[in-house]
Amino acid sequence: MPIDEKAILNRDAWLEPFLPAIAHRYQLFEKWKNTIQEHEGGYDSFTKGFLKFGFNVNDDASVTYREWAPNAIEAVLIGDFNDWHRTSHPLKKDKSPGVCAIPHDSKLKISMILPSGERIERLPAWIKRVTQDLSVSAVYDARFWNPLPESRYVFKNKAPPKPRSVRIYEAHCRHFEFTADILPRIKALGYNTIQLMAIMEHAYYASFGYQVTSFFAASSRFGTPEDLKELIDTAHGLGLTVLLDVVHSHACKNVLDGLNLFDGTDHLYFHEGSRGRHELWDSRLFNYGSHEVLRFLLSNLRFWIEEYQFDGFRFDGVTSMMYVHHGIGTGFSGGYHEYFGGGVDQEGVIYLMLANDAMHALFPNIITIAEDVSGMPLLSAPTDIGGIGFDYRLSMAIPDKWIKLLKHVADDAWDVGDIVHTLTNRRHLEKSIAYAESHDQALVGDKTIAFWLMDKEMYTNMSKLTEMTTIISRGLALHKMIRLIVHGLGGEGYLNFEGNEFGHPEWLDFPREGNGNSFQYARRQWNVVDDPNLRYKFLNDFDAAMNHLDAQYNWLDSPQAWVSLKHDVDKVVVFERADYRVGIDVAGDYKIVLSSDDKQYGGFENVDVNVTFTTTAMEWNGRKNWLQVYLPPRTCIVLAKV
Structure with missing residues (x-):
């Protein structure tokens, strides 16, 4: 065709x-x-490789094991179940797979002899569960995961319908805490989709999950496979769509617990030589x-x-x-x-x-x-x-633009036309996800938008019992404005990384050699947003209001916005999007449905949200009508037709 x-x-x-x-x-x-x-x-059969390769339980409870390792001249399954005996359970090349009985949670390896006579041992490539005992070794153990029927998780909820407007909460989670404590927060914030990072098993914690060793195994750091299933099922019960951050761009170069040199050759799953290696990521391609x-x-x-x-x-x-x-x-x-x-x-x-x-x-x-x-x-x-x-x-250019501005340009010198160009510069009829910042800005080595705006004062002046300083006032205002203009103008979907919605007061860091393998900063401090005496709640509540307003008016699901004004002297941007116009093409009365200046969002309440604005039938900025609004400095408002 x-x-x-x-x-x-x-x-x-x-x-x-x-x-x-x-x-x-x-x-x-x-x-x-x-x-x-x-x-x-066809696709249906071809994509069921996990039912052919790896370990599969037969109707008689015996276990079948099949592996792709063409360079091996002999292969044997070894593990707890046979006392790691290197001859008792041989695999047959190009014939029926090995069949045996293996207890649940047994440790396993495949032992292979190469044409050179060398014996190598690897974790099965299609293994669905691996664990790591850091007190003994940094190398993972493959395990045969086959719990009794009564111990297996049974899904209770159907997946929700595909969301009309995608509002994504990106998260790096611990399953057992995340399910009970964080999923309800995400729902309350108005997000309808979660994107889970670092789910596929990876040996190096600080890689953020981007150096995958076992592609079919859920990371054991966060619990069992049943725990992850419960998390996803609970999310579905709350009406949340769940996405996996999948890494098929490269693989960890580890040999003993990865795919590298699996059957002794350089070219099994990967290109051989330099084409099969990423020089910056130090990984296999x-x-x-x-x-x-x-x-x-x-x-x-x-x-x-x-x-x-x-x-x-x-x-x-x-x-x-x-x-x-x-x-x-x-x-x-x-x-x-x-x-x-x-x-x-x-x-x-x-x-x-x-x-x-x-x-x-x-x-x-x-x-x-x-x-x-x-x-x-x-x-x-x-x-x-x-x-x-x-x-x-x-839309990866958007967060880069904000960090560049926050690093080098005072906000009263921002070029609003350039900002609007970055937010609207996307390919016609191709949907994009906009975000002000993601996990990249939350990591050690960078700073979140909140950190760039307020820095050390976040530790001393975020209490409502202390003076509202100029830095905190400016920071709160710009944090809200940046998010709203990205949400409203930047794409057909929106993404936020966990904690950024309330301006998390510190970076994220995972255990690594550089920090003494500390877990101190491998966290999000939900306590600061739950404390009614701290100003983090203002940012959190504005984030929720923004998302819930989109759920009502569906601007993310609407055609790209019409920008009717980019005034660089006044630093004002006016744009229309969704069914109810702002700016104004449709005549009538309008009301404010969201103002970043509300006290509940840490503002000064200089904007009267009870005022009704009536259009004047006169062309302005290329639109049929206009209305006059009061707009204090560092404030953003959303209007809807009454």
């Missing part, structure tokens, strides 16, 4: 010279899709052109949906996947040829097309989000017109 050239050019007329390149990419995608259909029975690697990765996506009931994925490191240079040293400002020339990794792009196409075909209500800094055209356009198939892309 040819690409839909008309649909592509309707999105971006500048793509016309590159239609042949898009068509070629689409042909490669269709070739892979046809191969999967012809040799594997998948060979997306390999049939078995595609089975592994596509099955991995389906596994997290079926086993844990995740509702979709945020794909990490998509830029690295789509380019042979991985985005290193590239500014992506040289023109469209950068998106379709020799720098593009066609295999990586095709994998992403297959992943989106397969998962949306099998699970029509899932959500996929791409983390990409390059601005690749058609990234969040459907595969059936020649796009890569994501539902959303992250």
Whole structure:
């Protein structure tokens, strides 16, 4: 089937010279899709690799184990169940898999002999549970997870409908605390989606989950697989959609507890040589052109949906996947040829097309989000017109803009036109997720927006019992304004990292050599927002009001805003979005439905929210009508038609 050239050019007329390149990419995608259909029975069969490989329990309670390790000339399953005997349970090459009885929670390894005669031992690649005893070793143990039926978690709640406006709460969680304590907070704040980080097992805690060792195992740091299932089920019961931060862009280079050199070769799951290594991340890069690697990765996506009931994925490191240079040293400002020339990794792009196409075909209500800094055209356009198939892309330029401004420019010198350009500079008909800051700004080595605004005074002047200083007043005001303009103008979805909604007073840091493996800062201080005498509550309540207002008026789900005024002298931005207009194209009476200056949000109540504003039938700023509003410094308001 040819690409839909008309649909592509309707999105971006500048793509016309590159239609042949898009068509070629689409042909490669269709070739892979046809191969999967012809040799594997289609997506449904191909993505069930976890039912064929790894450990699977048979109807008679025996266990089948199968592994892909073509370089091994002999392979034996060893573990607690056979006293780690290296000959008692051999695997047969290219024949029926090994079948045996294995107790629940047994430690396991696969022991292999290479053509050189060397014996190596590895954790099974498809293992679903690994644990780590830090008192003994930094290496993980693979475990056979097969609890008794009465101990298995049974899901009680159906996933909520796909959200109309995606409001995402990004979190790094401990399952047992998160389920009981944090999920209700997220619901109350008006978020309808949570995005869970560091779920896939990773050896190095401080990697934030981005150095994955076992792709089918939920991290044991946060509890058992049953704990994670309860978390997701509870979230569904609250009406929250749950996304997994999935890492298919690279893998940890660990050998003993990772995929690296799994069967003794450099090229099993990854490209061999330099192409298979990321020079900045110090990790291994998948060979997306390999049939078995595609089975592994596509099955991995389906596994997290079926086993844990995740509702979709945020794909990490998509830029690295789509380019042979991985985005290193590239500014992506040289023109469209950068998106379709020799720098593009066609295999990586095709994998992403297959992943989106397969998962949306099998699970029509899932959500996929791409983390990409390059601005690749058609990234969040459907595969059936020649796009890569994501539902959303992250607007990664927005947080960079705010940090740059906060570092180098006083707010009374901000260029409002430049800010508006950054917030609205996105590809036509491709949905994006806007965010003012994410986990990157919350980590040690950077500073959150609240820290940039208020710094050390957050420790001394955030009490309502102390004087409202100029720095705190300014900080509270700008924190709210930045969030509202990003929420209202920046995208078709919104994201916040946990704690940033109330201006968390310190950074986030995980146990690592540089801090003596301390857990002191691996936390969020919910106590400060719960204390009625502290001003953090003002920011928290404004965040909630903003989200609940979107739930009422659905601006995120509306077409991109019309900006009718960017006044750089007055530092005023006026824009219209959603069914009820502000600015004003539709005549009538308007009321204020949200003001950052309200006392309940830490403001001074200089704006009277009870006033009704009536339009005047005179053209202004390209709109049919205008109304006059009082707008104090560092204040943002939202108006709705009465």
